[in-house]
Amino acid sequence: MISKPVADESxxxxxxxxxxxxxxxxxxxxxxxxxxxxxxxxxxxxxxxxPTQDSDEVTLEPQQDTAIQxxxxxxxxxxxxxxGDYGNILKIDPGQTKVESDTIDQ
Numbered sequence: 001m002i003s004k005p006v007a008d009e010s011x012x013x014x015x016x017x018x019x020x021x022x023x024x025x026x027x028x029x030x031x032x033x034x035x036x037x038x039x040x041x042x043x044x045x046x047x048x049x050x051p052t053q054d055s056d057e058v059t060l061e062p063q064q065d066t067a068i069q070x071x072x073x074x075x076x077x078x079x080x081x082x083x084g085d086y087g088n089i090l091k092i093d094p095g096q097t098k099v100e101s102d103t104i105d106q
């Protein structure tokens with residue numbers, strides 16, 4: 001079984017639908033565990049706005065229970081994503097950074 005990397009605070013990215021603008025991303029972070037000096041991401045949300053349409057709030061939570069539990073919560077992993085009512089997406093996308101799940105500092 002291939003392990004998907006655990007998400008740190010830098011890996012969540014907004015993907016706005018046509019005409020939408022992503023606001024600031026609100027993050028729920030683990031307080032006592034880090035990956036390479038970055039906090040582990042437990043949950044994220046973002047408000048996407050459009051000049052003529054309704055706003056779209058997207059909340060990203062773990063897709064399933066994960067083997068790694070931090071503060072009694074599952075963690076977000078690479079590839080997790082959430083889509084809002086208007087096609088806006090919030091996704092764990094490490095880009096060039098990949099951190100394996102066994103590198104969590106405690």
